[in-house]
Amino acid sequence: DGGITQSPKYLFRKEGQNVTLSCEQNLNHDAMYWYRQDPGQGLRLIYYSQIVNDFQKGDIAEGYSVSREKKESFPLTVTSAQKNPTAFYLCASSPHPTSGATGQETQYFGPGTRLLVL
Amino acid sequence: AQTVTQSQPEMSVQEAETVTLSCTYDTSESDYYLFWYKQPPSRQMILVIRQEAYKQQNATENRFSVNFQKAAKSFSLKISDSQLGDAAMYFCAYRSKGAQKLVFGQGTRLTINP
Numbered sequence: 001d002g003g004i005t006q007s008p009k010y011l012f013r014k015e016g017q018n019v020t021l022s023c024e025q026n027l028n029h030d031a032m033y034w035y036r037q038d039p040g041q042g043l044r045l046i047y048y049s050q051i052v053n054d055f056q057k058g059d060i061a062e063g064y065s066v067s068r069e070k071k072e073s074f075p076l077t078v079t080s081a082q083k084n085p086t087a088f089y090l091c092a093s094s095p096h097p098t099s100g101a102t103g104q105e106t107q108y109f110g111p112g113t114r115l116l117v118l
Numbered sequence: 119a120q121t122v123t124q125s126q127p128e129m130s131v132q133e134a135e136t137v138t139l140s141c142t143y144d145t146s147e148s149d150y151y152l153f154w155y156k157q158p159p160s161r162q163m164i165l166v167i168r169q170e171a172y173k174q175q176n177a178t179e180n181r182f183s184v185n186f187q188k189a190a191k192s193f194s195l196k197i198s199d200s201q202l203g204d205a206a207m208y209f210c211a212y213r214s215k216g217a218q219k220l221v222f223g224q225g226t227r228l229t230i231n232p
Contacts, residue, residue, distance in 0.1 A: 033218070040225075041225075042122075042222030043163075043220070043222045048218045048219070050218070056218070088161060090163060092163075105151045105215070107213075107220055108165065109163035110162070111160065111161070112161050
């Protein structure tokens with residue numbers, strides 16, 4: 001089955017701790033994204049990556065870091081510098097926006113990770 | 119910067135009836151994409167329908183259709199023959215052509231009454 005997986009489903013962070021959220025896709029998509037969703041709000045972009053070993057900041061990158069060592073994987077680390085990390089985190093992927101592939105403009109989402117602070 | 123506005127925080131409809139969710143957006147661009155995503159209680163974002171701005175024909179997907187008014191910058195979603203499984207948060211989203219970011223509205227919570 002092709003799709004996007006995120007783990008864990010729930011994650012608890014202690015004060016001053018870094019935590020890493022996993023995102024894997026087997027859709028052969030070039031681009032991957034991380035969004036944050038706060039209660040009653042839409043999604044906001046944290047980071048995105050169009051190709052391996054390259055990524056760019058989104059609108060709310062402060063306190064977060066990412067890596068893209070493999071096409072299939074785009075982990076997000078929530079660092080201790082992120083003072084209000086409690087939120088729902090969604091990973092998405094899409095074909096490269098200039099690939100010419102059908103649906104290149106569409107982002108497909110994983111099931112999400114709920115991060116809570118202890 | 120582009121913005122997306124959903125003016126209806128909540129809507130409800132009787133099962134089997136039709137409901138329309140509103141979305142307006144602000145952009146100076148002429149080529150872009152618009153989407154409706156559904157977020158059920160599981161919280162996974164599921165694509166409902168997409169529209170390419172250069173296409174005048176309104177997109178349809180089974181019971182879901184849109185009314186795309188480019189000049190008015192309006193992109194409403196019509197759900198026909200509403201079913202209990204349609205209950206969810208619905209988000210309207212905008213994406214510039216060639217851009218990476220989806221810009222989301224605040225969402226509309228849809229309740230289906232049996």
